[in-house]
Amino acid sequence: MCSSDLPWRSGPVAGPLLLGVALLASFGWWQCRTPDAMIPPHLLRARSLVSASWIYLISYTAFSGVMFYVTLLYQDVDGWPVLRTGLSWLFLNAPFLLLAQLAGRLDRRFSARAVICAGCLAAAAGLLALSLASPATPFVLTAVGFVVAGAGFGALVPAITHVAMRDVPPGASGAASGLLNSSRQAGTSVGLAVLGSIGVGAATASWAAQASRFPPLVRAAARGQAQNVGGGRIAAVARALGPAYRPPAAGAFVHGYHLAVGAGTLCLLLAALATAALPAPGATPAPGPDEVSPRQAAQRAR
Numbered sequence: 001m002c003s004s005d006l007p008w009r010s011g012p013v014a015g016p017l018l019l020g021v022a023l024l025a026s027f028g029w030w031q032c033r034t035p036d037a038m039i040p041p042h043l044l045r046a047r048s049l050v051s052a053s054w055i056y057l058i059s060y061t062a063f064s065g066v067m068f069y070v071t072l073l074y075q076d077v078d079g080w081p082v083l084r085t086g087l088s089w090l091f092l093n094a095p096f097l098l099l100a101q102l103a104g105r106l107d108r109r110f111s112a113r114a115v116i117c118a119g120c121l122a123a124a125a126g127l128l129a130l131s132l133a134s135p136a137t138p139f140v141l142t143a144v145g146f147v148v149a150g151a152g153f154g155a156l157v158p159a160i161t162h163v164a165m166r167d168v169p170p171g172a173s174g175a176a177s178g179l180l181n182s183s184r185q186a187g188t189s190v191g192l193a194v195l196g197s198i199g200v201g202a203a204t205a206s207w208a209a210q211a212s213r214f215p216p217l218v219r220a221a222a223r224g225q226a227q228n229v230g231g232g233r234i235a236a237v238a239r240a241l242g243p244a245y246r247p248p249a250a251g252a253f254v255h256g257y258h259l260a261v262g263a264g265t266l267c268l269l270l271a272a273l274a275t276a277a278l279p280a281p282g283a284t285p286a287p288g289p290d291e292v293s294p295r296q297a298a299q300r301a302r
C-alpha cells in the first residue's frame with residue numbers, strides 16, 4: 001500500500017515523519033555542542049544568510065510543486081508527448097536565464113531587497129496565471145505565466161545568493177553556500193509534499209462527490225480510481241471506466257491543480273513579505289569564528 005492511500009495521521013505516515021523530526025532535533029542538539037560542527041554556529045547568527053535562506057526555501061516550495069503540477073496537466077491530462085512538454089518549459093527558462101544575466105545591472109540600480117521582493121511578486125503573478133490554466137484554456141495563458149514566473153525567479157535567485165553571502169567571512173563561504181543550497185533543496189521537497197497533498201486531497205474529494213452520482217454499477221469501480229484521478233492519470237481512468245468518464249476525471253484533477261498552484265502563489269507572496277526581514281548591507285555582519293555568544297561565554301567562564 002502506498003502512502004498516498006493513507007491519511008497524514010495514520011501510523012505508516014505519521015510515524016516516519018515524527019521519527020524524522022526527532023532525528024533532526026537530535027542532530028541539531030549535537031551540532032550545538034560539538035567543537036567541529038558541520039555548520040559553524042556563528043553562521044546561524046548571520047541575519048542576512050538566515051533570512052535569505054528562509055526566503056529561498058519558501059520560494060522553491062512554490063516553484064517545485066507548481067512545475068510538477070503543470071507537467072501533469074499537459075503531459076498526463078492533455079496527453080502531450082514528453083518532448084512537447086519539455087519544449088514548453090523554454091518559455092520559463094529563457095526569461096530566467098536572461099534576467100540572471102542582468103543581475104549585476106539590477107544590483108547596481110536597486111537594493112537587493114527591492115529586487116528580491118519584485119522577483120517574488122513577479123513570480124507570484126506568473127503562478128497566478130498558471131493557476132487559471134486547464135485543458136480548455138489556450139496555451140498562450142500558460143506561456144505568459146511561464147514568462148513572468150521565469151523572469152521573477154531569474155531576478156530573485158541571484159539577488160538572494162548575493163544577500164546570503166555578502167556578510168559571510170571568507171573562511172566560512174563554503175559552509176554558508178551549502179546551507180543556502182540546502183534550503184533550496186528542502187523547499188523543493190516540502191513543495192512537492194505539501195502542494196501535492198493539497199492537490200491530491202482536493203482532486204480525490206471532488207472525484208468522490210461526482211462518483212456518488214454515477215450509476216450504481218460504476219460507483220464502486222469509480223471510487224477505486226481516486227488515486228489515478230489525484231495523480232493526473234486520466235487515461236487510466238478512461239480505460240477502467242470508459243471514455244465517458246474522462247471529462248469528470250479531468251475536471252476533478254483540474255480542481256486540485258487550481259488549489260495546489262494557488263497555494264504556490266500564496267507561498268511567493270509570503271516570500272515577498274519576508275523580504276522585510278532582510279538587513280541593509282553591512283547592518284549585521286556575521287560574527288567571526290572567534291566571536292562567541294553570551295551563552296558560550298558563560299560556559300567558558302565556568
